[in-house]
Structures are given as C-alpha cells and as structure tokens.
Amino acid sequence: MASDPCDLPQDTTDLLTGRVTAPPPVAESAKPVDCFFVYGTATNALSLNADLVASPEIRAAASLHGARFNRTCRMFAPVYRQVSLPAAVPTNLGLTEPLAIAYRDVRNAWREYLAHAGNRGVIFIADSQGAYHLRKLIREEVDGRPALLHRFAGAFLMGANVTTAKGSAVGGDFRNIPVCTRQGEYRCVMAYSSNVVYPPVSAFGNSAVDVTSRASGLPNGPQYQVACTDPAVVSGSRAPVGITVPSEPFPPWLLAGVLTYTRFPDPWPTSSSTWTTGRGRGVGSCDEVYGIREYHIRMIRPQPINQVPLLDTHDLDFTFGLDRLVGIAARQAADWRAHSH
Numbered sequence: 001m002a003s004d005p006c007d008l009p010q011d012t013t014d015l016l017t018g019r020v021t022a023p024p025p026v027a028e029s030a031k032p033v034d035c036f037f038v039y040g041t042a043t044n045a046l047s048l049n050a051d052l053v054a055s056p057e058i059r060a061a062a063s064l065h066g067a068r069f070n071r072t073c074r075m076f077a078p079v080y081r082q083v084s085l086p087a088a089v090p091t092n093l094g095l096t097e098p099l100a101i102a103y104r105d106v107r108n109a110w111r112e113y114l115a116h117a118g119n120r121g122v123i124f125i126a127d128s129q130g131a132y133h134l135r136k137l138i139r140e141e142v143d144g145r146p147a148l149l150h151r152f153a154g155a156f157l158m159g160a161n162v163t164t165a166k167g168s169a170v171g172g173d174f175r176n177i178p179v180c181t182r183q184g185e186y187r188c189v190m191a192y193s194s195n196v197v198y199p200p201v202s203a204f205g206n207s208a209v210d211v212t213s214r215a216s217g218l219p220n221g222p223q224y225q226v227a228c229t230d231p232a233v234v235s236g237s238r239a240p241v242g243i244t245v246p247s248e249p250f251p252p253w254l255l256a257g258v259l260t261y262t263r264f265p266d267p268w269p270t271s272s273s274t275w276t277t278g279r280g281r282g283v284g285s286c287d288e289v290y291g292i293r294e295y296h297i298r299m300i301r302p303q304p305i306n307q308v309p310l311l312d313t314h315d316l317d318f319t320f321g322l323d324r325l326v327g328i329a330a331r332q333a334a335d336w337r338a339h340s341h
Helices: 056-069 088-092 097-116 128-142 146-151 211-216 231-235 254-263 322-339
Strands: 012-014 033-038 073-076 121-127 152-158 163-165 224-226 244-246 275-277 281-289 292-301
Touching (some): 033 056, 033 322, 088 211, 097 211, 121 128, 121 322, 128 146, 128 152, 128 211, 152 322, 231 281
Parallel strands (some): 012 275, 033 073
Antiparallel strands (some): 163 224, 244 275, 281 292
16 A cells, blocks of 8 residues: 555654654564554544445554564565444444445455465554454464464454453364463454443443454353453563654544544644654553453553543553553564574
8 A cells, every 4th residue: 555554664753751762674584573453443434334435434443453563574464344333333233234244345455375384473453443353363264273363473462352251261262372461462452441430330341241252243241351461570571651642633523523622622642743643641451340351551741631431541551651551562473483483
C-alpha cells in the first residue's frame, strides 16, 4: 500500500520532559518475526460491514495501534470488511452474519499470509473487534497445530475479553497457548481491558455478560475468567508510563468523537514529531472489582482521562504504556528467534 500506515517513522516528542527521540529505521531483513495485525473498530461506514477500502479512519487506526511495532517485525495488516459502529448493537443482539463476514476476511488474509511467509515466527496484534477475530483465528487455525504453534512468538489481544479457565493461564480460548504471567515470557498472550474508575457495569472484564464473545462463537460464561496480564510484571518494569499516539489527529467522525471525549478538555497530544507522548504518567494493576477484571490505571502525573460508559478506557488499552508493550514484543521476538532452531 502506498504510504503504508504501519510504516511510520518512530521520532517522538515527550510533552512532560521535552525530550525528542528519533531511532533509526530497522531493515526488513533484520526483523526476527512478522506481526499479523488486525485493526479494531474504526470505520465510518453506516452499512453493517465496511467496504474493502483502506479509508482514512482505517489507516489512522492501523497507525495508532500497529505502527509502533514496526521496528520489531515485518507488518502485515489486512483490510477487512469489519463490522461498523452502527452495526454493533444488532450484531450483539443476535445478527451474527456481519461478524462472520469480517472474520472470514481475516481468516482468508491469514491463510494468504501463510502461503507466502515461509517459516518465520509470528506475533499477533489487535485490539477491540480485531482482537475478537484474532481470538477466533488463533483458536481455530493455530492452537493444536504443532507447526504453527512452533511459529507462534506471542500475541497482544487488547480489549476483547480473552478467556481462561478460572485460576488457570489456559483452558478458555486456548488449550496450548497460555496468557503471559511472568517476566520475559514468550509464546504467550498479553490481554487486558483498562479503566481509571472501577465500573459497576462494563462490556469488558466479566465473561458471564460478554455478548460479543457469544455472538462471535467464542468461549464465554461464568465458568471462565477474563484475562488480565500485567505489562509491568511481564516487562519487568514498574516505572510510570505515559500515553503515546501519532501526532496527526484522528480523522473526524464517530471514533474521533470518542477519542476527543476521552481526553477532554485537553486536545489530542501533538508535536512536530511523528509521535507524541502526553504529559501525564501513570501506573496500573490487574484488579477485580464488582466482578469485572480489568487493568486499573492510576495517574500519578495528571492528564485528563474521561471514562466512556460500558467501554471504560478502551482506547487506552494499547496507547497507555505503548512502548512498554513494544518492548515486550521485541523480547518475545528475540526469544523466539533464539529458541526456534
């Protein structure tokens, strides 16, 4: 794709410290693994499913959550006919065909990737709707297949209620792939949804009321627990982190309105660099309150964050501590390469 949205430069301005960093690009041949990235719900389409078009908001979503990983892996980010924002309610109430259409596109793209990728390791990356599709894809197309399990280096499935058996790292979505629980672990799944205020009701964190998993044909119900993997534990760093986003504001309309509300009264963080880290800093922990298990963010250097009813701080699942997640991916990629032969 011309001007690939996953191929952004990595120069970054930190609004708290004023520091500007500009790491050099990494040659594709030097990247130890590939990243199969599926963007979350972003389309402005009013139809049930988006067209197979890389519209401005789709490209922005790919940059927002995928492009920061491009120093670690070769990026593969298929365009798919995702379920639109207006269609979210009817699909969760039982109209499942739009989800099936979107999933088939993702599965077909995965199969096409496999036909041309050789035997390289793979890290799966997605949030929101994209992560629901990757839960299903990994469950049906990777877990239980030794050759593909060998190539599985890790996964980041944010804001999508990844499940395990209660008290276990496996046993929900995946039989052979655990969620990450310890520092330096690879061939595991990072997964959580975030909040800044413990919500009494949420679309995330409680498998017993997870209608999207039910509509997607994924494990759900009170016998499962929703995964919350603490990135501070897996990275080995408990230092406060900020929110990092592309400096170019998100294209206007539906999702842009949600992102604006989350940050109000502050504007979208921006600078002369390609990326900007906001002035706030925070820490977090995996907590279960009101039966909802999420990653709870506590800002220790203030920055406005407004929680969205039912969705909590869904748009921060990746961007809060984004470089920490990228660091985890880089470690997983290096470990996969070191142990894959």
